[in-house]
Amino acid sequence: MIKINSITLYVISKKLKLPFATHLATVTDREAIIVEVIDSEGGKGYGEVVAFSSPWYTEETVRTCFHMLKDYFIPLLKNKTISHPDEVTPLLDKYRRNQMAKAGLETAIWDLYAKSQEKALSRLLGGCKTKVPSGVVVGTSNVDEAIRQIDLYLADGYQRVKVKISPGHDFNLIEGIRSRFPDLPLMADANSAYTLNEIERLKELDQFGLLMIEQPLAHDDIIDHAKLQKEIQTPICLDESIVTFNDARQAIELGSCGVINVKIGRVGGLKTAKQIHDIAVQNGIQVWCGGMLEFGVSRAHNIAIASLPGFTIPGDISASSRYWAEDITTPEVMVENGYIQVPEGPGIGFSINEKSLNNSLQFKEIIRL
Template sequence: MKIKQVVLRQLKMELLYPFVTSFGTEYDRDFILVEAISDDGISGWAECVAMVDPFYNEETVKTCWHILEDHLIPIILQNEIEHPDEVSEKLFSHIRGNYMAKSALEGAIWDLYAKKQNTSLASLLGGTKKKIDVGVSIGIKDSMDSTIEVIASRLAEGYKRFKLKIKPGWDIELIDKVRKAYPDIPLMADANSAYTLRDIDRLKALDDYNLMMIEQPLAYHDIIDHAELQSRLRTPICLDESIHSFEDARKAIKLGSCKIINIKIGRVGGLTEASKIHDLSQEHGIPLWCGGMLESGIGRAHNIAITSLPNFTLPGDTAASSLYWAEDIIEPEVTVENGTITVPDAPGIGYEPNLEKIEKYMTHSKTY
């Protein structure tokens, strides 16, 4: 397979509601779309999930554009590709880090390759599910009553898991109030690295609330302190920001740093690495779920495909397009029915990019 052209487009889309976490508030989403075009004119699409600011990890929209333009795209244009696995395992292996930039271009090639094989991306990855269970992520609100109102609304829509963002001072009282209102819903807390081991008593108090997990309570690069914390908690720890690769996952599992792993395709460098982590976790009995980065429909489609693999046994964050956007940039939009998304069986990602809407939100583009 020969890639003859790559197009980068930067878009800016306003979120329907501000999304607040322990490290800041997002009102809109700046992101890069990558289109890879083969010599026979077929296009593959993917989304770079990096943020404008280096708050979630060290990558940003600007750094990803630079890495794509100056390093990754030239490699792709100069090489024949037999299979998408070659992109991360061979072509990009000498470039350190920059996982989200790598993932975006690799994902476009996966979509393109699936279309050329006339098969869905989910099937090509080894997915077995026809439907996937989904949950919803609820940011920090102005009040606890507002949080409960959002839960009530999403519960009525059928979502199967509720993730609450927490931070010191917005944690135990919140969880207590939600649990009193909803004693039995599947509930988890996401700390985005807001705590240290000095907060262990506060974190241990969450053991009383029958949470599915506490996600990334400690530092974003840590697996050592998480192992100590997990040994003192009944509640499973889920690692997110600490897992950037198969090797990170292997070491975290060996140390006992977590009992659950959240996979974000961009964070781990692409679908090839995500699939390897899936197989390792399945072998060790570590359940997975797919996290979200406020993606447009194109990134959301890649999440749906990876979630179709069998060890994604917990509901992920891939909610409906309508929870985030006045309109999405794909046809059809991602919809949720009774807490599930139907995995598309059309070739590639299974959703069609809407070029008219993409151009509406595009701030600039460049063709290579």
């Protein structure tokens, strides 16, 4: 049983080692909220709000999430005793959407609960792997720069590469990469850059043997994606379209995709992420764990969910050193021979690097319950 005494919200910011570019935005400095939940016994659990500073990926931002957490979601926990983290999502669903704010709080409670049970979070979720394969994202439309980055990442052992595409920055980019790396497990992420009017353009990419094209059409669509999937050979992967369990169920029933990208923050937490994994496996749909340029706390939760058996495609779970001069967790996430070890210690299996957290701190607020 968990009785929460206080919750601290840490707003932090760090500069990325390399700018991360899509056709929607370029990120150079990454803000986030670290959620620290402390129970009546002094136990601590950590979650991370992965919204960006501006609403280019979803409608949420760091500021809106802080507001929702402080003024709406955290007050729902006042005088509540939680017997299992699965109880948190129905409680927070009193208020609509705001999935990333919900996920930051829900995952912190999962970490706290796992620690109270002296069990690894991965095992509590049903994970069975001791290590998970790691993929990486290349965020540039310049062919030479993309090849340069891929060479470095393959030398580091990464097993799969994702590149960002958009109309005018697609065929030549993929062709150039394929010419240099004919056998590379490669996928393309469109971030909703195309419409059904560009079916022929997308068909041209079939020749490159891509693992998938991620979210080619509108961010909130599953119907047009079903039409597109009938026309192209490359599996469609849905990302932004899958915000709830019902989104996943309906997309599967419509034949809108062959793959689903599971992002804990986008779907509101670990409970829903696991439900989407389960229904996908039942229906022969592949799943993989997407990334959000996270700090170590969210990266640790991603490792835990990726340890479930249905996650067969290397996820966007890179080493901490891929993004940061110094992460906020210890030990930092490391990739060895293309894999990340799944921690065996209680909870997420990582501790907070207090010095790094404080060095990146912009603001914090303690909320007593």
